[in-house]
Amino acid sequence: MKGFTTRAIHGGMPGPEAHGALRTPVYDTVAYEHEDARSLQLAFEGRKPAHVYSRITNPTVQDLEQKLRLLSGGMAVLAVSSGMAAISNTVLALAEAGANIVTSRHLFGNTISLFEKTLAPWGLEVRYVDMTDPDAVEQAIDANTRALYLESITNPQLEVADCALVAEIGTGRNVPLVVDNTLMTPYLFATAGAGVAVELLSSTKYISGGATSLGGIIIDNGTFDWHHAPRLAEGARRTGPMAFIGGLRQEVYRDTGACLAPHNAYLQSLGLETMGLRIDRSCANAMRIARYLAEHPAVRSVHYPGLPDSPFHDTARRQFGGRFGGILTFDLEDRSSCFSLMDRLRVIRRATNINDNKTLILHPHSTIFAEYTDGEKKAMDIRPTMLRLSAGIEDHDDILEDLEEALKTA
Numbered sequence: 001m002k003g004f005t006t007r008a009i010h011g012g013m014p015g016p017e018a019h020g021a022l023r024t025p026v027y028d029t030v031a032y033e034h035e036d037a038r039s040l041q042l043a044f045e046g047r048k049p050a051h052v053y054s055r056i057t058n059p060t061v062q063d064l065e066q067k068l069r070l071l072s073g074g075m076a077v078l079a080v081s082s083g084m085a086a087i088s089n090t091v092l093a094l095a096e097a098g099a100n101i102v103t104s105r106h107l108f109g110n111t112i113s114l115f116e117k118t119l120a121p122w123g124l125e126v127r128y129v130d131m132t133d134p135d136a137v138e139q140a141i142d143a144n145t146r147a148l149y150l151e152s153i154t155n156p157q158l159e160v161a162d163c164a165l166v167a168e169i170g171t172g173r174n175v176p177l178v179v180d181n182t183l184m185t186p187y188l189f190a191t192a193g194a195g196v197a198v199e200l201l202s203s204t205k206y207i208s209g210g211a212t213s214l215g216g217i218i219i220d221n222g223t224f225d226w227h228h229a230p231r232l233a234e235g236a237r238r239t240g241p242m243a244f245i246g247g248l249r250q251e252v253y254r255d256t257g258a259c260l261a262p263h264n265a266y267l268q269s270l271g272l273e274t275m276g277l278r279i280d281r282s283c284a285n286a287m288r289i290a291r292y293l294a295e296h297p298a299v300r301s302v303h304y305p306g307l308p309d310s311p312f313h314d315t316a317r318r319q320f321g322g323r324f325g326g327i328l329t330f331d332l333e334d335r336s337s338c339f340s341l342m343d344r345l346r347v348i349r350r351a352t353n354i355n356d357n358k359t360l361i362l363h364p365h366s367t368i369f370a371e372y373t374d375g376e377k378k379a380m381d382i383r384p385t386m387l388r389l390s391a392g393i394e395d396h397d398d399i400l401e402d403l404e405e406a407l408k409t410a
């Protein structure tokens with residue numbers, strides 16, 4: 001099975017399902033009975049692959065994990081309750097008080113908040129650099145750096161760093177590169193090939209099949225030797241390459257209770273089956289919308305890595321094989337023209353989510369980033385004149401007509 005969609009449809013846990021069900025059912029159970037005390041002991045010790053409690057493993061969740069392992073080419077996968085759980089669990093597993101991570105100010109808003117407001121008081125130092133500048137990344141690394149962290153396309157600045165280059169810098173200094181690949185997914189960007197150590201996904205987005213449920217994914221690509229990670233070195237001596245995912249499952253993930261609900265795992269397995277088709281359509285729609293807006297006199301500028309005038313176009317084209325994702329931003333005259341455009345739309349919906357089946361629009365400056373000062377927003381390149389649009393999978397003529405009508409009077 002070579003094709004992505006073939007694997008998405010037929011992959012998953014091997015072997016017959018108990019009742020021969022063609023689709024892995026929702027195992028809405030917490031506990032699992034074992035035939036004897038010894039079996040339970042072996043399962044607890046991780047010496048027998050069996051379920052003991054659904055906060056640690058669950059058959060429906062495991063099916064989703066196996067599907068994603070097959071699709072990403074990763075070595076091991078852990079499904080969690082949300083994209084933020086994937087990010088927080090990963091940083092909690094890799095870093096400790098007094099350690100630092102090197103990242104960019106161009107990050108998903110809640111990720112910045114996690115680093116600055118939640119984890120910094122526990123002693124995490126966050127070093128912000130321009131991840132598209134290899135020298136700056138190199139200089140920020142020291143003996144206490146536990147991870148380099150970036151987004152494959154930053155949301156909403158739509159900046160694209162050369163992941164292979166950053167991964168190489170990390171490998172040279174024994175620091176793993178963690179990439180939030182939510183906007184591209186393994187369908188558009190195989191991070192293992194770029195030397196990325198850990199890939200994170202908010203499966204709430206493209207994977208869920210149309211904003212059906214929250215979920216997150218942590219993928220260990222198997223490219224990093226965990227003996228070099230101070231928090232995991234001891235585990236690496238015991239369990240080898242499974243030190244990161246195994247360590248999460250036996251500690252941070254288990255202890256934070258970041259488990260994915262079986263029903264959400266079921267919805268997301270279903271979503272994965274059609275993900276390739278939906279991404280094709282969403283990327284094609286985004287490209288059409290970007291080109292349309294770029295020509296429109298009321299639009300000051302359009303930001304989309306698929307447009308040849310984007311400073312990230314060449315890197316994106318090389319890295320993502322000719323597709324550029326479903327998100328674009330554009331600038332109007334001022335904030336009030338942004339608001340009035342939003343209020344006139346009839347097909348495009350006003351909501352904070354991305355990679356939904358529906359095309360969505362949002363004014364990031366007054367919403368996701370509202371908690372930051374104007375100065376902070378400026379540093380994050382969040383402009384009051386900017387709208388973010390996430391292209392859905394509707395018929396493109398309907399979206400373009402909606403924009404045309406709304407821009408006429410904007």
Ligand SMILES: *Cc1c(COP(=O)(O)O)cnc(C)c1O
Pocket residue numbers: 082083084085108110111151155180182183202203204205214215216354
């Ligand atoms: C949405 C999003 C997240 C957070 O995911 P949730 O599932 O909402 O917790 C993280 N990173 C990126 C890039 C996102 O778009």
